[in-house]
């Protein structure tokens with residue numbers, strides 16, 4: 389086999405759809421697995437859809453996720469340019485060659501003429517296809533129109549009879565009657581190519597051996613194969629990937645605000661978890677293993693493991709996986725990843741080692757951090773009913789004297805380290821001859837204002853420090869005395 393060359397060919401829309409990222413991942417994995425080359429090509433021929441900064445979103449996402457490309461717009465390579473709008477001359481040259489070979493022709497039909505023909509076909513209940521009117525123009529007529537500067541497009545000349553078959557590596561044999569294939573535009577009047585032309589020219593000139601892309605191109609691939617044949621080019625191996633669905637009925641779409649890489653990163657998913665989850669969205673390793681590093685994915689990946697059926701994006705599964713990844717982070721990495729959320733919670737000036745110990749094992753998503761820690765920056769208002777806890781045998785009445793004693797003990801303490809707080813409180817519990825919970829329950833409520841906290845009262849007091857702990861105790865005692 390020649391050296392494997394795969395490509396990811398996104399259009400710069402300003403966001404990277406999960407389905408697109410999966411295509412990129414599979415193309416990357418396949419290239420790495422076979423010591424091949426992974427290419428990034430920007431398909432920006434639809435100028436109207438161009439979004440400012442959109443290319444950067446693509447570059448940065450691929451870099452962040454570790455899907456480094458060997459050739460691409462910002463890294464160069466021997467087959468550039470890798471941005472389609474910079475390849476106009478190339479497309480024009482090949483469109484002319486296709487005309488010479490009888491595989492394409494100039495079409496001078498106006499928008500109005502085409503709209504009329506379409507309306508007439510629809511009125512007859514037929515699916516509209518271009519009637520090849522301009523294929524039959526004489527050389528003379530064409531020359532006259534060109535001399536007169538009439539605008540034209542270049543259309544593909546598809547045989548009307550017969551059928552075209554090819555074998556897709558995932559979907560098997562695909563046969564399409566040629567009559568179903570329209571003479572689509574290859575080169576627009578403004579000189580820009582359509583996808584129909586550009587994908588073939590670029591995949592060939594860039595030496596792409598395996599075309600990995602979305603299933604929406606499965607049935608138009610015979611059209612592209614006509615172009616390969618007209619040019620006597622080798623047809624690449626096709627690997628079409630099924631759609632990513634939100635549920636059984638709906639595609640994962642940008643409109644739902646949960647379709648792009650950035651949407652998930654903003655929600656506190658780790659990029660490694662997302663990549664790991666996406667890898668399994670339509671591919672199976674054939675084993676029970678679910679957690680994979682990128683290297684492990686490279687080893688395990690194979691085309692045979694790809695599925696034909698559309699994959700449903702299971703957010704719960706992703707969230708479970710994310711929790712595993714968060715737990716597995718080293719403390720240092722966890723603090724780095726969580727820092728934006730610590731800042732949002734206003735706790736970044738506190739003891740982050742301690743906070744991380746308390747919170748890291750309890751998170752499914754990083755964006756849960758601010759809500760879980762907000763009690764550290766402000767004692768929330770709370771009802772004295774929270775002091776009632778059956779198992780500890782406490783309530784608002786029993787809490788008051790215990791909190792007063794605790795306040796006294798903590799007032800005389802200057803070292804608010806975990807060890808010192810623990811030994812002081814243990815001594816107090818012994819002196820009062822009560823159960824641990826009889827003191828710890830009301831203390832947690834009094835200084836955090838909530839029943840459930842990441843970490844216990846000792847950790848919370850340590851984080852708050854002496855003056856804030858005492859201030860909160862005073863507030864809570866005053867509330868009980870009212």
Ligand code: GLU
Nearest residue numbers: 397398399431587600601
């Ligand atoms: N620009 C096309 C898209 O974003 C790429 C399809 C392909 O991979 O060939 O859908």
